[in-house]
Structure formats: C-alpha cells, structure tokens
Amino acid sequence: MFADCADPKSLEGLVWFLCYLTTGKQVLFYWSFLTVLTLMAITAPIALGFGFGGALATRSHIAPLRWLGMGYTSMVRGVPDIVFFLFVPVALDQGLEWIRHKTLCPDWTEPVRQGADFVVCAAAKLPLSSSPQSVHQVYGFVLAVVAFSIVFGAFAANVLAGAMQAVPHAQLETAEAYGMSRRQVSRRILIPQMWVYALPGLSNLWMILIKATPLLFLLGVSDIVYWARELGARKSQIYDFPHPDWRLWYFLVLLVFYLAMTRVSEVVLRRVTRRLTRGQATMAGEAMRKAGA
Amino acid sequence: MSCGQIILDYGLRSIGIGAQLLPRGEFSLCHQFTLIGSGLIWNIYFAVLALATGFFAATGLALAKSARARWLRKPAEWFIFLFRGSPLFIQFFLAYEMLVLLPRGGFDIFGMTVATSWLTKAWAGALIVLFLNTAAYSAEIFYGALMAVPKGDIEAADAYGMTGWKKFRWVIWPTMLRLAWPSYTNEAIFLFHATTLVFFSGFPSFQQKGDALYYAKFFADKTFNPFVPYPIAAFYFVLLTLSLIGLFGWVNRRLNRHLPGARPRLRIRPQIIR
Numbered sequence: 001m002f003a004d005c006a007d008p009k010s011l012e013g014l015v016w017f018l019c020y021l022t023t024g025k026q027v028l029f030y031w032s033f034l035t036v037l038t039l040m041a042i043t044a045p046i047a048l049g050f051g052f053g054g055a056l057a058t059r060s061h062i063a064p065l066r067w068l069g070m071g072y073t074s075m076v077r078g079v080p081d082i083v084f085f086l087f088v089p090v091a092l093d094q095g096l097e098w099i100r101h102k103t104l105c106p107d108w109t110e111p112v113r114q115g116a117d118f119v120v121c122a123a124a125k126l127p128l129s130s131s132p133q134s135v136h137q138v139y140g141f142v143l144a145v146v147a148f149s150i151v152f153g154a155f156a157a158n159v160l161a162g163a164m165q166a167v168p169h170a171q172l173e174t175a176e177a178y179g180m181s182r183r184q185v186s187r188r189i190l191i192p193q194m195w196v197y198a199l200p201g202l203s204n205l206w207m208i209l210i211k212a213t214p215l216l217f218l219l220g221v222s223d224i225v226y227w228a229r230e231l232g233a234r235k236s237q238i239y240d241f242p243h244p245d246w247r248l249w250y251f252l253v254l255l256v257f258y259l260a261m262t263r264v265s266e267v268v269l270r271r272v273t274r275r276l277t278r279g280q281a282t283m284a285g286e287a288m289r290k291a292g293a
Numbered sequence: 294m295s296c297g298q299i300i301l302d303y304g305l306r307s308i309g310i311g312a313q314l315l316p317r318g319e320f321s322l323c324h325q326f327t328l329i330g331s332g333l334i335w336n337i338y339f340a341v342l343a344l345a346t347g348f349f350a351a352t353g354l355a356l357a358k359s360a361r362a363r364w365l366r367k368p369a370e371w372f373i374f375l376f377r378g379s380p381l382f383i384q385f386f387l388a389y390e391m392l393v394l395l396p397r398g399g400f401d402i403f404g405m406t407v408a409t410s411w412l413t414k415a416w417a418g419a420l421i422v423l424f425l426n427t428a429a430y431s432a433e434i435f436y437g438a439l440m441a442v443p444k445g446d447i448e449a450a451d452a453y454g455m456t457g458w459k460k461f462r463w464v465i466w467p468t469m470l471r472l473a474w475p476s477y478t479n480e481a482i483f484l485f486h487a488t489t490l491v492f493f494s495g496f497p498s499f500q501q502k503g504d505a506l507y508y509a510k511f512f513a514d515k516t517f518n519p520f521v522p523y524p525i526a527a528f529y530f531v532l533l534t535l536s537l538i539g540l541f542g543w544v545n546r547r548l549n550r551h552l553p554g555a556r557p558r559l560r561i562r563p564q565i566i567r
Contacts, residue, residue, distance in 0.1 A: 078531035080486035082493070086510060087523040094519070118517045211380040218493055225386070248390040255379050255387060262378035 008240045020241045029227040033257070036213045036223055039145060044209060046149040048202075051156025056186075058161050073161060076154040085215050088147035089140075093126065100124035137222070144219045152209055159201030164190060166197040196276050196285075203269040210261050214254075224254055296323040307331040307502050315501055320516050329512070329525050332505035333533070338416075339488040339504075343423035344481055350424070351431035352466075358436045369432070376429030381422070381487055382494055388422045389413065389495030415496040423491075427484045434480060438473035439465070471548045478541040482534055505529060 005011070005019035020026070057069025076084070097120045098112060105121035112120060122128075127135045167190055175185045217225035232247030277284045302312040304327055316324050357369035376384065395409040411417050442465055450464040470477075489506040492498045498507060505526050512522035 078534040079527040080489045080506070080530055082486075082489050082506060083509070083523055083527055083530070086506070086513070087519050090513065090519040113518065214380045214382040217382075225382070228386075245390075245393075248387070248394065251383060251387040251390055254383050258379045258383060259375070 016241075020243075023241065025227075025231055028222075029224070029231055032222060032224045032227050035141070035221065036216065039141070039148065039213060039216060040209060042145050043148040043152060044206065046145070047152035047156050047209075050149055050153025051158075051160050054153060054157030055160035055164060058157070059164065069157070069161075072154055073157045076151060076158075081151050081212070082215065082218070084151045085147050085218060088150055089143040089219055092143055092146060094118055097124050097126050100126065140219065140221055144216055144221050147219065148209075148212070152205065152212075155205050155208070156202070159205060160194065160198055162201065163194040163198035167193045196280050196282065199269075199273055199276055203265075203273070206265060206269070207262060210258065210265065224257070228254055294319075296321075296327075299323050300327050303327045304331055305334075307334050307504070307508070309500065309502055315511065320512055322521070325509075325512050325522050325525055328508045329505050329522060330529060332503055332508040333529055335491070335502075335504040336485065336488045337533070339420060339423055339491060340481075340485040342420055343427050343484060343488075347424050347427035347431055347484075350428035351435050354428060354432035355435035355439055355469075358432065359439050373429045373432055373436075376426050377433060381426055382490060384422050384426060385419065385490065385494030385496065388418060392418050413496075414499065415491055419491040419494075419496050423484065423488065426487075427480065430480050430484075431477060434473050434476045435469060437476075438469045441472050442468045467548070474541070474545050474548055478538065478545070481541060482537055485534065485537060486530070 005022070008016065008019055011019055054069050054072045057065050058073060060066045060069065097118075101108065101112060101120040101124035104123045108121050110119065112118060127139045171189055171193070172185055175189045180188065214223070214225050216223040228250035229247060232245065232250035234245045235242045274288075278288055279285060299321075300323075303316070303324065305311050306315075306328060308331075315328070354369050354372065357365045358373065360366050360369075392409075392412045395412065397410060400407045400409065412421075446464055446468055447460075450460045455464065489504060492503045492507040501511075503511075509522040509526040513519045516522075
C-alpha cells in the first residue's frame with residue numbers, strides 16, 4: 001500500500017508493523033467484518049418476517065397451517081441449532097440441484113444418488129462449474145443467510161407467538177364487540193400492541209444473532225474467524241512478513257469486536273425499549289408516566 | 294456385518310474402545326445410529342460436569358455481584374459480561390490458543406514438574422470453557438432471582454435471629470433456587486446443546502474420537518446425504534432434552550413442594566446459541 005513496503009525484509013519496528021497491517025490479506029480480513037455485519041443486517045429482517053408468519057400460523061383457524069406453525073416454532077427447542085446450520089445449506093443445495101436436474105435434464109435416466117455420490121447433470125449444477133469464483137462465494141453466503149433466517153425465524157416465531165398471547169384478551173374482545181372482523185382485530189389491535197411485549201425477547205434474539213455469526217465459519221464462508229485463523233498462523237521466512245503464531249492476538253481482536261457489538265446493542269435496545277414503553281398500559285409505562293408527572 | 298457386531302465395534306468408539314478405524318465404504322443405518330449414539334457420551338460428559346461444577350461457581354458469582362463491596366462486585370460483573378457478551382465459539386478458539394502457549398514440558402515449581410499438555414485436550418480444555426461459560430450465564434440468572442427474594446422472607450429470618458451462613462442456607466438460597474429454577478432449566482438445555490460446538494472449534498478430536506455431531510458430520514460428508522445422519526442426531530438430542538426437562542421438572546416440584554396451590558410450571562423458552 002505504501003511505497004516503503006515494497007521490500008518488507010528490510011523494514012523494522014513500527015514501520016514493519018504498519019506495512020504488515022496494510023497488506024492485501026489483512027485488508028481482506030478487515031472486509032470480512034463487513035461480511036459479518038451484512039449477514040446480520042440481511043438476516044434480522046428476513047428472520048423477523050419468517051417469525052411473524054410462523055407466529056400468525058400458530059393462531060390460524062386452518063388446522064394444517066396451524067400444525068405447520070406449531071412444528072416450525074417447536075423445531076428449535078429440542079435440537080441444537082448447529083445441527084440446522086450444518087443441515088440446511090447442504091439440504092437446500094441438493095434440493096435445488098435436484099429440482100433443476102429434473103427440469104433441465106429430463107432424459108437423464110441414471111439415479112441421482114449413486115452410493116456415496118450425488119450426481120446431477122452438468123447443466124443443473126449450482127452454481128455452474130463454469131461460473132467465476134465470486135459467484136460461488138455469493139452462493140455460499142446466500143445459503144448461509146437462508147440457514148440463519150430459518151433458524152432465527154423459528155426463535156422469533158416463538159417470541160412473537162408469546163407476545164401475541166400477552167396482549168390483554170379483553171382488548172381483543174372489545175374490538176370484536178365493536179364488530180371488527182378477525183383480520184381487522186389482528187391488524188388494528190393485536191399487531192400494534194404486541195411489540196412492547198415482544199421487545200425483551202427480540203432484543204435477546206438480536207444478542208443471540210450477534211453471537212451466532214462466528215458459525216458462518218462452519219458454513220465455509222470466509223468470515224472473520226476464517227481470516228483470523230489464516231492470518232494468525234505461524235508464517236515462516238518464505239513469507240514476506242514472517243511472524244510466530246499470532247492466532248491468540250487475532251482472536252483477542254475478535255473478542256473485543258463482539259464485546260463492543262454487545263455493549264452498543266445493549267445501549268441502543270435500552271433506548272428503544274424506553275421509547276416503546278411510553279404510554280403503554282404496563283408497569284414500566286405507568287412508572288414512566290408517574291416519573292414524568 | 295450384523296447390527297449386534299456393529300454395536301460391539303462402535304458402541305464405545307467415541308471413548309476409544311472397540312474398532313480402531315471408522316467404518317469405510319458401508320454406512321448402514323445401524324452404523325449411523327450406533328456411532329452417533331456413541332458420540333453422545335461426550336455431550337453428556339461435558340454437560341453433566343460443566344453444570345455440576347458451574348452451579349456452585351454461579352452461586353458464588355451471583356453473591357459477589359450482589360455484594361456491596363466494590364472489589365467483589367466489579368470483578369464478578371466483568372466476568373459475567375465477558376462470558377455472556379462474546380460467542381462461545383470465539384471463547385473456545387481463544388482458550389485453545391492460550392492453552393497451547395503453555396510450555397510443552399510443563400512448569401517447574403519447587404523441583405516438581407506440573408504437566409500442562411493435558412489442558413489442550415478437549416476433555417479438559419473445552420470443559421473449562423464450558424464451566425466458565427455456564428457459570429457466567431447461570432450467575433446472571435441467580436443474581437436476578439436473588440434480587441427477587443421477597444423482603445418479608447429476609448425480615449422473618451432476621452426476626453428468628455438467623456445470621457450469616459445460617460440465614461443464607463435456610464432462607465435465601467432455597468428461595469433463590471426456587472425462583473431461578475425455570476430459567477436455570479433453559480440454561481441447562483442450552484448448555485447441553487452448546488456441547489456440540491466443542492469439536493467444531495479449535496479443539497482437535499484425537500484419533501477421531503468426537504461427539505454426536507462430529508460423527509453426524511462425518512457420515513454426512515462421506516455419504517453426501519445430510520438427510521439421514523442429522524435427523525438421527527436430532528432424534529437423540531430431542532430424547533435427551535426431554536429427559537433433562539423431566540429431571541429438572543422433578544427438582545422444580547421438590548423445590549416448590551411447601552407451596553400451597555398451583556406449582557409454577559416449567560416454561561421452556563428457546564435461547565440457544567451463546
């Protein structure tokens with residue numbers, strides 16, 4: 001990056017270190033923080049949507065839909081989430097390839113599963129083997145986002161279903177007495193009121209999402225854990241910047257990053273809670289009213 | 294090979310008893326059920342020991358956090374923040390890198406050599422991390438319960454002339470446990486689920502001895518079919534989670550047995566990743 005860094009073997013001390021911190025690989029490490037933040041930014045709304053759908057489904061009057069919602073919300077209770085993180089991307093990948101295989105190569109007669117192999121025709125491969133490396137990376141990232149969204153959607157569905165039950169029942173009955181239909185009750189009374197009840201659970205969920213992001217590494221995405229291991233490993237003299245095993249320091253940086261994320265989220269979420277509690281018919285809302293008066 | 298033979302060969306494979314090599318070429322349903330079930334030994338080992346030791350550390354930490362003395366309160370608060378604010382995955386990596394830095398040959402203290410190499414093994418190193426982690430999470434739960442102990446209980450204990458240890462042992466502690474138990478049940482379940490992370494983090498599995506998920510991934514990679522091994526692992530975990538809930542429910546009933554009327558039921562709320 002700097003002209004002085006052209007010959008790293010001749011550098012010493014602080015200059016060496018500055019040059020080391022600005023090598024191409026290091027910059028990739030810095031960018032990978034953005035990958036993690038992007039994942040959180042994309043996953044959170046999608047998971048919330050999934051959760052919303054799941055929570056509404058558990059209250060549905062149509063039995064199969066209700067069972068689906070119940071199954072989805074209870075899916076994460078007994079099984080470690082890591083199982084889903086390992087399962088969903090592979091299952092999704094194979095499912096998509098299988099569908100493409102059936103539609104794109106209808107005259108292929110051999111079975112897709114041959115012993116320990118999963119064989120689809122070349123045109124059905126996802127992504128196509130001819131596509132550039134970046135497409136493969138994006139595809140892997142998208143699979144990760146879907147896996148995260150499904151798992152966190154199930155968590156969110158739990159929280160939101162609980163929040164919907166927490167809305168005082170008398171209010172819903174009053175709305176019905178005014179002649180509102182079920183849809184109207186949901187849209188005008190239930191959904192606007194449930195957020196304050198959902199907030200503690202949802203903020204908890206956000207904290208959990210932050211702490212789940214290192215699992216991206218398990219999904220094969222080049223995230224911060226991947227780069228910390230890669231760059232921290234001992235570099236012998238054949239490298240431009242030889243150094244002993246620095247993985248401990250790299251992981252300490254990650255630790256500080258996560259602690260900072262947690263701290264900032266805590267402060268922000270406390271503000272949001274205050275904002276949403278104002279004027280609510282709950283104990284906290286009442287306390288705020290009295291303090292203000 | 295008959296299924297009985299497979300169970301003999303692989304039933305205790307995860308702790309190094311039985312067949313030396315993992316199955317090659319043939320991956321029958323019996324193979325998968327046996328080997329994944331064998332890996333479950335490690336999950337149970339980690340969960341039971343971490344919970345049993347972490348429980349006492351958590352009680353101490355909760356008391357320290359509620360202490361008036363600054364030098365006691367601040368370290369407890371920082372410890373809890375450190376372990377609750379960072380991902381367990383990173384904690385595993387960090388702990389492993391730290392333990393690897395210890396001198397290979399061990400320390401020399403007064404002529405005696407204290408070996409350190411065992412600390413880098415999963416059975417010890419990962420257990421320490423899980424212990425510290427569950428201590429921090431449970432301490433926060435216990436602290437909340439400690440703050441919720443009814444004022445009247447403590448005043449009654451004072452009126453009886455109870456002080457110090459006696460007051461804690463017979464009044465504060467039982468009430469704290471009773472209040473904390475539903476959340477503590479959740480914590481136990483999630484610690485149990487978190488044990489699946491051990492062999493995916495820094496700790497290497499020695500001679501392919503791993504936990505249930507390690508073997509499930511082994512089969513998924515070998516057969517390239519995730520639809521069999523992961524549901525098997527999920528099945529085992531659901532089964533064990535249910536027995537855990539049963540056990541903790543029994544304790545919950547015992548803790549609440551003096552209360553008249555409806556006993557608080559355990560509510561299992563999901564909050565898994567740490």
